[in-house]
Amino acid sequence: QVTLRESGPALVKPSQTLTLTCSFSGFSLTTRQTCVSWIRQPPGKALEWLALIDWDDDKFYSTSLKTRLTISRDLSKNQVVLTMTNVDPVDSATYYCARATPDIDGYYFDYWGQGTLVTVSS
């Protein structure tokens, strides 16, 4: 079955770089029409889409965060990594990775990890 699990530091200092790893099983990122995305949710707030990487290694980023984000994949490990530079307390959130399936005109997130809570504080 499809599973995803996020991992990374629970606490990061302001201005540091945050690195999160999504380890997945039950599907392959080399299969056509298969993608992985990152989404975050600050405490008590709405979901915010961050980035997506697809089977062709094409990458897409949030318009407001694109200068700070990098998404990459390690096919040998079935992992997708998200790095966010120069973090700020407003980046404190639960970070989710999700499998994304492209539709005719967009994507939908059909499987989600449980999320990992990241706090940015000195």
Add this chain to the structure above:
Amino acid sequence: QSVLTQPPSASGTPGQRVTISCSGSSSNIGSNAVNWYQQLPGTAPKLLIFSDNERPSGVPDRFSGSKSATSASLAISGLQSEDEADYYCAAWDDTLGAEFFGGGTKLTVL
């Protein structure tokens, strides 16, 4: 100003039918599929509706989606207490080249 706009709250009594709206523009809802996610308290979101009105396997047919022009709606019929959750719409925006979520609607079952 959000790309996709949802009412912050909705409510209904058991057995009722409730609808949650999602308003966008021609570059997102008007030209791309709308998806809906349900987030129960303390859990990860779950795909509820995709491609405007399709239900993934296992989602009860009490949940349905519709779309007209630049607005979409999620309808829940036969409301149950376990439907109390946050609901989010989402769509790709062609102009901005990114995925967007609505601000979420908190559904309370009275």
